[in-house]
Amino acid sequence: MTILLSGxxxxxxxxxxxxxxxxxxxxxxxxxxxxxxxxxxxxTLRMLAGLExxxxxxxxxxxxxxxxxxxxxxxxxTVFQNYALFPHLDVAENIAxxxxxxxxxxxxxxxxxxxxLVQLGALAHRKPRQLSGGQQQRVALARALVNRPRxxxxxxxxxxxxxxxxxxxxxxxxxxxTEVGITFVHVTHDxxxxxxxxxxxxxxxxxxxxxxxxxxELYEHPRTPFVANFLGTSNLLRGEPVGPGGEExxxxxxxxxxxxxxxxxxxxxxxPRPPAAAGTAADGxxxxxxxxxxxxxxxxxxxxxxxxxxxxxxxxTGGPLxxxxxxxxxxxxxxxAAHTVPEGHNALPGRITDAGYLxxxxxxxxxxxxxxxxxxxxxNVERDTRLTPGTRVVAHWSPAHTFGLDAQxxxxxxxxxxxxx
Amino acid sequence: MTxxxxAAPPAAAGPEPDPxxxxxxxxxTPYWLLLPAGLWLAVFFAAPLVYQASTSVQSGxxxxxxxxxxxxxxxxxxxxxxxxxxxxxxxYAAIATALCLxxxxxxxxMTAFRAGRWRNLVLVAVIAPFFTSFxxxxxxxxxxxxxxxPVVGALDALHVLDVTGALGLTGDTRLLAxxxxxxxxxxxxxxxxxxxxxxxxxxxxxxxxxxxxxxxYATPAATFRKVTFPLSLPGVVAGTLLTFIPASGDYINAxxxxxxxxxxxxxxxxxxxxxxxxxxAAAAMSFLLxxxxxxxxSVYLRKAGTEELV
Numbered sequence: 001m002t003i004l005l006s007g008x009x010x011x012x013x014x015x016x017x018x019x020x021x022x023x024x025x026x027x028x029x030x031x032x033x034x035x036x037x038x039x040x041x042x043x044t045l046r047m048l049a050g051l052e053x054x055x056x057x058x059x060x061x062x063x064x065x066x067x068x069x070x071x072x073x074x075x076x077x078t079v080f081q082n083y084a085l086f087p088h089l090d091v092a093e094n095i096a097x098x099x100x101x102x103x104x105x106x107x108x109x110x111x112x113x114x115x116x117l118v119q120l121g122a123l124a125h126r127k128p129r130q131l132s133g134g135q136q137q138r139v140a141l142a143r144a145l146v147n148r149p150r151x152x153x154x155x156x157x158x159x160x161x162x163x164x165x166x167x168x169x170x171x172x173x174x175x176x177x178t179e180v181g182i183t184f185v186h187v188t189h190d191x192x193x194x195x196x197x198x199x200x201x202x203x204x205x206x207x208x209x210x211x212x213x214x215x216x217e218l219y220e221h222p223r224t225p226f227v228a229n230f231l232g233t234s235n236l237l238r239g240e241p242v243g244p245g246g247e248e249x250x251x252x253x254x255x256x257x258x259x260x261x262x263x264x265x266x267x268x269x270x271x272p273r274p275p276a277a278a279g280t281a282a283d284g285x286x287x288x289x290x291x292x293x294x295x296x297x298x299x300x301x302x303x304x305x306x307x308x309x310x311x312x313x314x315x316x317t318g319g320p321l322x323x324x325x326x327x328x329x330x331x332x333x334x335x336x337a338a339h340t341v342p343e344g345h346n347a348l349p350g351r352i353t354d355a356g357y358l359x360x361x362x363x364x365x366x367x368x369x370x371x372x373x374x375x376x377x378x379x380n381v382e383r384d385t386r387l388t389p390g391t392r393v394v395a396h397w398s399p400a401h402t403f404g405l406d407a408q409x410x411x412x413x414x415x416x417x418x419x420x421x
Numbered sequence: 422m423t424x425x426x427x428a429a430p431p432a433a434a435g436p437e438p439d440p441x442x443x444x445x446x447x448x449x450t451p452y453w454l455l456l457p458a459g460l461w462l463a464v465f466f467a468a469p470l471v472y473q474a475s476t477s478v479q480s481g482x483x484x485x486x487x488x489x490x491x492x493x494x495x496x497x498x499x500x501x502x503x504x505x506x507x508x509x510x511x512x513y514a515a516i517a518t519a520l521c522l523x524x525x526x527x528x529x530x531m532t533a534f535r536a537g538r539w540r541n542l543v544l545v546a547v548i549a550p551f552f553t554s555f556x557x558x559x560x561x562x563x564x565x566x567x568x569x570x571p572v573v574g575a576l577d578a579l580h581v582l583d584v585t586g587a588l589g590l591t592g593d594t595r596l597l598a599x600x601x602x603x604x605x606x607x608x609x610x611x612x613x614x615x616x617x618x619x620x621x622x623x624x625x626x627x628x629x630x631x632x633x634x635x636x637x638y639a640t641p642a643a644t645f646r647k648v649t650f651p652l653s654l655p656g657v658v659a660g661t662l663l664t665f666i667p668a669s670g671d672y673i674n675a676x677x678x679x680x681x682x683x684x685x686x687x688x689x690x691x692x693x694x695x696x697x698x699x700x701x702a703a704a705a706m707s708f709l710l711x712x713x714x715x716x717x718x719s720v721y722l723r724k725a726g727t728e729e730l731v
Binding site for chain 1: 627629630632633634636639640643647651
């Protein structure tokens with residue numbers, strides 16, 4: 001069942017938890033609301049559940065307007081953050097709770113079926129407090145799923161689990177979602193969790209959706225500094241675009257790339273011109289692609305697309321912009337081997353100030369004139385022993401891996417979203 | 422030789438294990454902590470109990486003195502003579518407890534879940550009557566319920582007294598010296614003992630459980646029936662016990678607000694001790710009351726099923 005939020009907002013007194021929001025979640029998708037605590041993601045979820053009444057706007061489920069329906073009359077169930085299992089009922093009765101309220105038949109059989117799905121059959125008569133965190137989590141999931149809701153809401157369901165268990169439950173949840181085919185709306189502050197499980201991720205910040213799309217799309221083509229920093233790590237460089245007929249580095253290669261002059265860089269850096277189209281053109285992560293396209297987001301009143309896709313468009317007309325590149329896209333060449341840098345790559349000379357050995361990968365901090373701390377990740381395949389702190393290097397990367405952000409829009413600077421987990 | 426001896430103690434003074442005396446002190450700490458309460462119980466509970474027990478099987482008179490003669494007839498005599506008093510005591514206490522629950526539960530519920538910033542004010546208001554003596558408050562009720570007073574006048578005008586009078590709960594024109602007055606007095610005086618445990622058990626319920634119930638198709642009424650109330654049972658049990666037990670033994674309310682026809686067992690015991698001066702009979706009645714309360718309470722606890730309460 002498609003969920004449609006239309007101009008939905010929520011204010012508590014003077015505080016606006018959620019700014020007017022338009023959002024549609026296609027049927028059967030695994031949708032994640034991602035953001036730091038206090039960004040309005042849980043409030044949005046609670047408005048879907050009916051636990052919070054929107055201050056404005058409408059909530060539609062399929063063709064039904066459920067805005068005013070109390071929670072017990074919505075075909076929606078929630079897995080709560082602390083599970084909220086009924087402590088006086090055993091596992092089987094917790095799971096049967098919703099079925100008993102609706103007086104459906106075959107309660108025993110349905111409960112047993114669900115106990116099998118979450119592999120808790122042996123614990124049916126335990127009380128919640130006798131279960132481990134992971135087991136409680138699965139009871140909470142079973143208790144919601146047994147009702148065959150049209151939408152399942154998950155409020156940080158894995159937050160209380162340790163890392164290993166969380167990883168396992170992520171895969172488990174994804175498996176169950178594929179198996180039952182119900183629309184999942186998942187709230188989390190863990191970007192890895194959102195990216196692992198969701199088909200579509202909406203990144204929220206201060207009560208607004210910053211960007212929405214498939215995980216790979218958000219990662220490869222962030223549209224705001226917040227998204228660039230909140231999802232993974234980004235190196236952001238401030239620069240001024242150089243017109244197509246600019247004095248240096250003009251479009252002689254005819255590659256259609258935009259040239260950006262960054263203070264301290266020896267030559268203008270290049271970035272692909274139409275990143276808005278890149279989303280559909282890019283290959284990859286695949287599975288989520290279609291649902292991301294069906295999904296629309298925007299701010300009510302300002303029109304769906306105005307907040308998006310404009311960053312580079314404006315930049316092309318001459319405004320300053322932020323040029324971004326992910327640390328793992330950057331390669332390092334020792335300064336005396338600078339000739340090995342492929343033709344056409346963006347390059348910044350600098351000096352390694354710090355090198356970290358993480359086993360699976362290596363982290364370098366490179367001080368350049370354009371950027372005091374350029375972060376570089378390298379796979380630990382053939383470690384170049386020359387790359388030690390103090391070494392002069394050239395950091396270089398393909399222009400295709402460069403993204404541009406409007407430096408003035410969104411009220412954000414290059415560090416927005418960086419403190420977040 | 423002499424050089425070696427002083428060298429030894431500093432060597433052992435590093436991260437040495439506690440000296441035996443310190444370990445013994447630590448092992449005894451729990452007992453020291455229990456000592457004041459233990460002494461208190463021994464002096465003010467166990468000793469009087471033994472003394473009463475021995476008194477209850479004595480015979481004799483005030484003039485000749487009482488001696489232990491293992492005279493158990495006091496018990497059977499007391500039951501025979503004061504059966505109605507016992508019954509009345511338990512009936513009044515039970516009704517008062519039920520009324521306390523009916524009045525106290527909504528108040529405790531609202532205080533725990535809806536009072537917001539008024540919560541502490543409500544709790545203070547619940548406790549406030551304790552700042553006045555029990556006796557004074559009950560005497561005040563005597564004035565409030567007095568014949569020709571505003572309460573009687575209002576109830577009479579509304580024809581409530583006709584109904585309660587027909588049921589034998591009140592007189593046709595008066596409230597004082599009726600069973601209703603005694604029950605009202607008991608309810609009033611023991612209400613805080615019901616509210617406070619109820620409040621503390623309700624207040625501990627995680628509000629997300631209510632949301633979870635509503636999310637799982639429970640109407641507000643079903644949420645209360647299936648989640649809130651079961652989880653507040655420890656408070657209900659504690660509150661009813663704290664109300665029922667002292668109410669069964671109470672005699673002030675029956676004395677001040679009732680007539681001889683509303684006398685409870687507490688009044689009878691008081692009379693035996695202070696007026697008749699038949700100490701063995703009074704002691705036997707006290708023991709009987711205690712035993713009956715124990716029976717009633719254990720049956721109740723069995724029914725309420727406290728073993729699985731959270």
